[in-house]
Amino acid sequence: MPYRAPAAEFRFILDQVVPLAPVSASERFAEATSETVDAILTEAARMCDEVMAPLNRASDLHPARLENGVLRSTPGFKEGFAAIREGGWVALAAAEEFGGMGLPQAVNMAVNDMMSGACLSLQLNPLLTQGQIEALEHHASDEIKALYLPKLISGEWSGTMNLTEPQAGTDVGALRTKAEPNGDGSYAITGQKIYISWGDSDLTENVCHLVLARLPDGAAGTRGISLFIVPKYLPDADGKPGQANSLSVVSLEHKMGLHGSPTCVMAYEGAQGWMVGGEHKGMAAMFTMMNNARLAVGVQGIGIAEAAFQKALDYAQEREQAGAIIQHADVRRMLATMKAEIFAARSIALACAVALDLGRASGDAEQSARAALLTPIAKAYGTDVGCNVAETGVQVHGGMGFIEETGAAQFYRDVRVTTIYEGTNGIQAMDLVARKMADNGEAAARLLQEVEDFAHSARAMLPQLAEDTWLAAESLREATEWLVHQEMQDRFAGAVPYLRAFARVLGAHYHLRAAVAEGGTGPRTDLARVYIRRLLPQYAACLAEAKEGAAGLYALTPEVLHG
Structure with missing residues (x-):
């Protein structure tokens, strides 16, 4: 059977286990009634099942590619992203002032979970945009917000985060990318970044990069880093993509999995950018995006675990070895463990999101502290569960799990990086x-x-x-x-x-x-x-x-x- 988004599971958890009701009772999230949330979950599940899930296998077999400097996405991704954009799924938690729905992160994370299980390579694109939206909402000037947020929230433009360089991974302070003032309020950004997910896209009309760089007077280490928004195409007087900026995709990384998600080596050669968050305050602004992404990446692991479990369960019911193999105790042990781990990880992630929502809605410092405490747990445990469940799914398939045609191995290859990016699980x-x-x-x-x-x-x-x-x-x-x-x-x-x-x-x-x-x-x-x-x-x-x-x-x- 194909992937089935677990909307009913989210309804149960948000009703009985990690109640959303206190969030909905707040003035900020009063629109998130049980009826509204139920309708969102139902419609998101339909989109995941009917539009995104059929693209997952193609994302592995037909990777994104770079042809003469032009990115070509997996066949079907343009139509899939159009459904995401038109359904408003990028905008769930974004500010209503700029066209978002202003809904709780708990609802947004439930949808991201289902989208990740349906097709993680495609889901990464709107996920990164959501993180950029949050960073700009908190740290950008009013002018940048007015220009960029409506386009990002609508899905017309997409967003990325550019931290890593060949010599600067976890040690971000070792970066060498420079930012020189142009004298008109903008900056010339020069340097190279690696591992940039969806660093280019043919799904949107513009790609907006948040880039960490150092000003001429920037101190060594992380204290001297500033953050800049650097668009692929410079917006014209009407806010539409105009002249190409001085940046390019050097190459695409050859990865273990997530082949449909282009991971780019980016070159900035005096590219024009605008500061976000103030001089030498880039890490504070970027951490807003990273903390959003850490919870979201934990949710990605859970979504893949769900998809891998469903596939293993279906196979165990169909595969005959002295009867259907689901009748064997060890197979039953594996399936039960997979199911139990997914529920635990999903509940932890939603508890983190609910605490985040309560902190934002009420200013409750204890809820904000709880969200901060749960974020590294949700990220690390969620992605560990993703890897462990996907690996167990291969085991349930037996020898057929090692054969690529079954698709069981794809889940493991796709999810493996989630324990590494946005801060390795050891860093968490x-x-x-x-x-x-x-x-x-x-x-x-x-x-x-x-x-x-x-x-x-x-x-x-x-x-x-x-x-x-x-x-x-x-x-x-x-x-x-x-x-x-x-x-x-x-x-x-x-x-x-x-x-x-x-x-x-x-x-x-x-x-x-x-x-x-x-x-x-x-x-x-x-x-x-x-x-x-x-x-x-x-x-x-x-x-x-x-x-x-x-x-x-x-x-x-x-x-x-x-x-």
Whole structure:
């Protein structure tokens, strides 16, 4: 069977598990009524199923290509993007002032999840534009907002982010791209950027690049970096694409997957750009886009996991080996694990989005802190689940999973990069144990208290599942109290297992909420039992590793590792 967007799953989570109701009750998001959200989910699911999903296989078999400097998209992408643009799917969370719908990020992320499962290569284009929209809304001048936001929000123009250079990856401060004042308020941008997703496009009439560069008086490192918007075509007096800017696509990267999404090497040769966010304040402005993208990339992982799971489930029901293979215990174990992981990751991502919406709607600092805490967890766990579920999907297919014609391997190849871009998952974990614990773990403690309180209230209905969840949350609380008193290098050495333990506990919490919502008996309770009894115990091993410190790792010098 083809991909089926899980709209009903989002309705359940946003109603029963991570309620959207408090967001809809706010003045800012009063338009996000249950009827409106239901209509959006229904229509988005239809578009994903009927328009985007049929393009996914073509995105792998017929990659984007560069012909004499001109980008050619995967066949069918123009029509697919037209449906995205005409449906307003770029504009869901954008400001109404410039033509957006002003809806909550929770709704936007639900739609992005479904679009990612349908065709990730195509979904990347509007996703990047959404991130640029948010950065401009927060940091651009009124003139730039008035010119660029309506075009980006309508989908007439698309947006990118340009950070990485050959010598400057995670260490963004090592960039060499220069910005020279032109004397008229604009700047001449010169340098090379790599790994620029959708750095060129034949789907939109203009491509707008947010480019990090250094002014002549910019200090070394990240403190001296500024941000500039650099369009492919310079807007004329009427705001329409005019003269070509001095920038070009040097080449397309040859990638493991995501072949339909062109990843460009970009050259800027005195290209005209305009500053966004003030002199030497580029990282603050870019982080607005990156934080949006980090949650969105976690959602991409979940969307691919959903698609890989659906394909594996269909195959397991059809494949005969001493009966349909779904009857075998180990196949059933794999499928149940895939389903349980997807629900947990999806709930964490939506909880992050809801906290973000509540913080924006009310100015509640605790909700904003919760969103900040959950962002690295949602990104890392969501993409880890994407990779693990896609890999398990190949295993369910057996030998046929290793044969490209089945399409099972495409999900793994496409999703693999999500654990790397927008900050590797190791960087996310380091962010969690450092910046997100700068409050001595107070935001984490508040969240874990809610987990424990709910588990306590669920003991009468589901005593074993509630007790297991409570004990795990209490252990994580104690580990967090220990963590905030450690040296930073010791925190970093255990950051990844600590994040995984946190995700395991939150996953148990949301599964328990789902089980309680259906009265403690039924399919969601059965799924919660799979997660809490089979997967949750991994938190203990993760916390043991997290507490081990850095000394043992640094004892293994390069000479020792070489043997």
